[in-house]
Amino acid sequence: MSGIVGLVSFDQKPLERSQIAKMTAALLHRGRDGIATYIKGNVALSCLHTSTTAESFSDSSYSSDLSERYFVSFHGRIDNREELSQVTGLEENLAEIPDSELVL
Numbered sequence: 409m410s411g412i413v414g415l416v417s418f419d420q421k422p423l424e425r426s427q428i429a430k431m432t433a434a435l436l437h438r439g440r441d442g443i444a445t446y447i448k449g450n451v452a453l454s455c456l457h458t459s460t461t462a463e464s465f466s467d468s469s470y471s472s473d474l475s476e477r478y479f480v481s482f483h484g485r486i487d488n489r490e491e492l493s494q495v496t497g498l499e500e501n502l503a504e505i506p507d508s509e510l511v512l
Contacts, residue, residue: 410438410439410455410456410457410458410483411435411438411439411455411456412453412454412455412456412481412483413428413431413432413434413435413453413454413456414428414451414452414453414454414481415427415428415431415451415452415453416450416451416452417450417451418450419450420449420450421450422449422450423447423449423450423451423452424447425445425447425452427452428445428447428452428453428454431454432445432454432456435456436456438456438458439455439456439457439458440458441457441458442456442457443455443456443457444457446472446479446481448476451479453479453481455481455483457483471506471508471509471511471512472512473512478512479512480508480511480512482507482508482511482512484507484511485507486507486510486511489502489503489510492510496510498510
């Protein structure tokens with residue numbers, strides 16, 4: 409099982425890597441397949457990834473939109489891709505979109 413930790417500074421003060429490093433270190437056993445840390449301004453996230461399916465080896469632990477306004481940290485599996493393709497209109501390249509991006 410993977411792990412996700414995060415911090416938000418509600419007073420808008422920028423966060424530093426050392427602030428999330430302690431939380432990440434406590435869950436190192438959850439990240440045998442990689443650790444990704446994202447820090448931007450007052451938000452810091454670390455995703456400790458353990459792959460459980462063949463598809464999860466190529467999936468990212470987090471995704472953001474192009475503007476980086478929206479961000480998701482995700483470790484899961486989507487089983488209804490066909491149904492989602494009809495709702496989202498992403499039918500053409502749905503197989504190429506990682507689950508984390510589809511959730512975003």
